[in-house]
Amino acid sequence: MNTQNPPHSRYQALKTNYSDNSVLVIDTTAGHGDLLDAAHQRLRAASDLLETLYCICFKQADVKDIPSIVNALYLLTQDGCDLLEVAKMQLTKSA
Incomplete structure (x- = not known):
């Protein structure tokens, strides 16, 4: 997984990239609300999946x-x- 980013890079590679070529990146200049919305979407999906797994019968x-x-x-x-x-x-940075 690639975790390297050049200093002060506009685009930050996701830690889930599996190669040295960063295909999926985060635009660090994106709006704060947009970043939080994207994070919320992913964490909510993970939480919903965990809740589904908790509720099903493992048999x-x-x-x-x-x-x-x-x-x-x-x-x-x-x-x-x-x-x-x-x-x-x-x-x-803004503080």
Whole structure:
């Protein structure tokens, strides 16, 4: 996973990128509200998926689906956290 960003780069790579080429990035100059909305969307989706998993009967679940579910939860949660970090960085710069 790629976590490298040049100093003062406008675009910050998501930690969930799997190659050295940052395909998915966060525009660090995006509006604060837009960053928070995107973070909320991803974290809410992860939370909803976890709630669904909590409510289903695990006797019906297929073991081979677990890695896919964990991967989806990881991507959603990590991307949401990355977006929150950029939003937090914006606040500290403006203070």
